[in-house]
Amino acid sequence: MPNTSLKIEKGQVFGIIGKSGAGKSTLLRCLNLLETPDEGEILVEGRDITKFNKRELREYRQRVSMIFQHFNLLSNSNVFKNVAFPLEIAGHKKDYIEKGLGNF
Numbered sequence: 126m127p128n129t130s131l132k133i134e135k136g137q138v139f140g141i142i143g144k145s146g147a148g149k150s151t152l153l154r155c156l157n158l159l160e161t162p163d164e165g166e167i168l169v170e171g172r173d174i175t176k177f178n179k180r181e182l183r184e185y186r187q188r189v190s191m192i193f194q195h196f197n198l199l200s201n202s203n204v205f206k207n208v209a210f211p212l213e214i215a216g217h218k219k220d221y222i223e224k225g226l227g228n229f
Contacts, residue, residue, distance in 0.1 A: 129148075129152065131152070141153060153191055155167060156189065156191070157185075157186055157189050157191055158174060158175065158177075158182060158186075161175060162175065169185070187215060205226060208226055209222045209226060212225075
């Protein structure tokens, strides 16, 4: 994906659309470093995320959201439990999760 530039301001939400094979998934996988670019930089808040150590990358990924095209839900759970599960893994307390998710 040569010569690609994307600027997203803090708080903005974007959807990436395009034809099959255009590089949408590759772009998103690079933004959370599931794939590492062969060249160039990925700057987030002025820092090149390709240079992050394991701890910095883990903390960065906790702040970045991505919904995969082929996502997997826990089939034996309702919507609330599917959304709450990753929050529990991240160490959030039950009352925090219930307050934040409201009445799903």
